[in-house]
Amino acid sequence: MNMRNFLSIVLISITFCSFSQTPTDYLSKEFHKERRDILRSKMPKNSVAVVFANPVRNRANDVDFIFHQDPNFYYLTGYKEPNAVLVLFSENQTDEKGNSYNEILYVQKRDARAEQWNGKRLGIEGAKQELGFAFAKNGEDFIKDAIDFKKFDKLFIEKFNDDYRNLSDAADVFDLVKSFKQKAGYNPDIFLSRPKEYLYTNIAETPIESSANVINIIDRLSSQFEDIKDDELIKQFKSAKTDAIRKDIKQKITLALQPKTNIDLTFLPSNLATMREIKTEAEIKLITKAVRISAIGQIEVMKAMKPHMSEMELQGIHEFVYKKYGAEYEGYPSIVGAGNNGCILHYVENNQTQVGNELVLMDLGAEYRGFTADVTRTIPANGKFTKEQKEIYDLVYNAQEAGIALYTIGTSMQAPNQAARKIINEGLFKLGIIKSIDEKHNYFPHGTSHHIGLDVHDPGNYENFEENMIVTMEPGIYIPIGSPCDKKYWGIGIRIEDDILVTKNGPVNLSAEAPRTTEEIEKMMAKKSVLDAFVLPDLDK
Template identity: 75%
Template sequence: MKNFNFLCVFLLTITFSGFSQTPTDFLSKEFHKSRRDALRAKMPPNSVAVVFANPLRNRANDVDYVFHQDPNFYYLTGYREPNGVLVLFSDNQTDENGISYNEILYVQEKDERAEQWNGKRLGIEGAKKNLGFKVAFNGQDFVDSKVDFTKFDRVFIEKFNDDYRNSERETAEIYDLVKSFKEKANYNPKNFLSSIKKQIYEFIKVTPIENSANVAQIIGRALAYDPSLKNDEDLMQYKDATTDKLKKELKQKITLKLASKTNIDVSFLSNNLAALREVKTAEELKLLTKAVRISAVGQIEVMKAMKPHMSETELQGIHEFVYKKYGAEYEGYPSIVGAGNNGCILHYIENNKTKVGNDLVLMDLGAEYRGYTADVTRTIPASGKFTKEQKEIYDIVYAAQEAGIAESKVGNSFGAPNMACRKVINEGLVKLGIIKSVDEKHNYLPHGVTHYIGLDVHDAGTYGTFVENSVITVEPGIYIPEGSNCDKKYWGIAVRIEDDILITNNGPVNLSGEAPRKSDEIEKMMKKKSVLNEFILPDLD
């Protein structure tokens, strides 16, 4: 009997452990509910927010890309499947049975055949149990519902990309859900204005025709921030108009558009979710920190494994193997591994150089762990030792990064690290004779050095002053492509050092600091034995 009982316990242990062999450290349903509550608190009375899941994207023929959820939708729901809609009400609603509710999640319908091919679906009951929604329906219920969005004073949505495919595989794809919403809400993009377009329209309305040149300049500058403005024919014609008569006609049309009534708002969600997502909770920081540390370990293992005969692709594979070993689902963005002159291409993702030789190798990669993405860059010598010229450039970038990190503190402007980094880099380039003065215009650092990270690698945020518990990158670089107007000995040198910095009231914390950054520390790490030294595959040629 004892043996029988032991056998039962053993079999039960195997059975139940089999059900637990999936990740359990995703964000909690309580987290997502708290985010919905925080957004709802910002919504005015008699308003509703409608947020859509990402669509599936077709790769080729009957193969789709691996699905990745829209970050805002995931932030608010935790739902990781396509074809979903969140409807969030500012005030309690009452159904036909007198039951009160203030949010609804619409999900993919359970489908035994579809699940056999593409995996299990949460369905309605799963959405209630696992995600904590009291009210959930199938997507088709959204299409069939009689909800009247025109009765609300404000309807908050994000700007549609209008690139949804109608694959006709499902009865309620995102294509159908968006189409249904537009019909129910009397959606007409001509009748609503983005915040920047509304400001320009207002300016046109109050500006006398004789001062219209000032407006044209403002429109030109606004295009740099919002290229979609070029799709507004009246606005573009006003900008380029050469006669007062035409300007008056266009001013009248634009004033009428300004006066047109619509309850649809495409700015509220993006602005308010950016402010919420900028500040990470303790639960978010735990996942984000793990993503960062995984990425830092990847850099360390490549430092130890690097050999001149390796290809860029092989080095990429080592990084990504480390990510998978730690259970990271994806890379946060296409991996960048650029040897020599390839490193001068900022978003170089071909990674097809067959031998890195004795070049510097710039490696900009980040693991995505439970939705949160790191962004860590190291630049190391393939030979294991920096040349004199490589070290000169590298040490300038390191000093610049140190200055930038020091400026990453609560209350400083978002641009403070960038200014600090550029000052050090310009002074260093002058010292090497690469530029003539610190004020000289050059393209050796063509990008900003800071952005937020989180659910996106370039995460949502206000980009105002730094606040506690936001996480940013500090990533100065120097890129000297072949043929540059400087001493040839520096040609083909590209250096970027990037770390993920937590902003705290006690100063910046480098979450990726365990991956060596100083040139001598990198050389020391590269002398260590790699676990991959004995990993030799058969020759297939």
């Protein structure tokens, strides 16, 4: 073989390898196994947990949305395909061949034709080798297997959303759930809604002489939840004329709280929330990368932004940066709102054709290996803040700084919100936007803090900060056109959001890379962008 042919073969091999490479920095199978072991350790004796994968959801006609796994299912398994179910037992079980097991992952069956169209499936062997399951079966086996769910003292599931389509596959999530409900004797009518269960529990545990306190709760919740407003026992308790009548109704409510089934809808959400709110080293590494990608997206847009650009174009720059770094998705619909659009909290149309000289609020987050960031910056499209814009911006910034300082172990998670709200109210009063510090207003209508992780609003208990939580800090001020204040502030919407890691040594701002002060932002916006020379043909000429 001559040297030229040899080098050609090497080049082809290198090229093939580069094209066939797939990411390797996902969570390890050991991570997911550890999560299952921790959850199993919390399960009482003679119990079983059943967790379903997300369904495939339809976009339109014969086009489906890109599949995204249920975060709890992924957390416990690492499996990224639909039409699957995890069964987790508190104690070892024995199959007909005498094999011992304490978990089974049912997966999509390998199918050459389906894989030709939609990509390779892991199948049983993949689930064993790549995900580390000793016992794995096809989804159709879940339907065939005679698991007696009724024999367990407790059967833990999550509430069904019942938004599954019945596809042509004989073992899609629709069929898996249908089969499970039949085997478990599932009857949704026997379950109390969470608000009703909360109220029933209050009535059952509150002394009769303190019934007035419960009635206040009834009045508050009745305006929010129809099932409480229309509940006969609650209506009878509220209208009762004597304590004796209330005592009788209280006994009926106590009886209604007693379980009529072995199915429990609260164990999994509660325990998984507790587990997921504290991040492991592996999770922190991936979240930090997602956050840094998002922060760099903000930086590149600061340098590229021009008044003639559209909201959608700015969104595209952010998301191009995400893809450049290998982030698979956006963690949530991207928000890019210029001027008054920035006063709409979840503005996702992003269709204003020119941002002009307005402030532009940009709330976006990359999803990297399943974990999502949540970073917001608000910047002037022309590169310079006006006096009024700077007044409001600095108020939000100071509120955020005060909140971040409270992200310390043992501090109430409500404290940052309270601190931010105090600073914003005092500032709005000083600017004459509100008439008193205690005035009720809608200029700051949301809280400041939520967990991030596999969900942009990751589950948690929201009690006190603990080490290795990652929580946003996002105060904001929104003054829509027509607000009852000086017109010079109309159309200003500002939110600053960062992702904060709680550590023994205090808070660490993972998204600090993206400039936050007005001075830093203006300095960054004065820099040249690599996109300045990127000009496409005008299609309207």
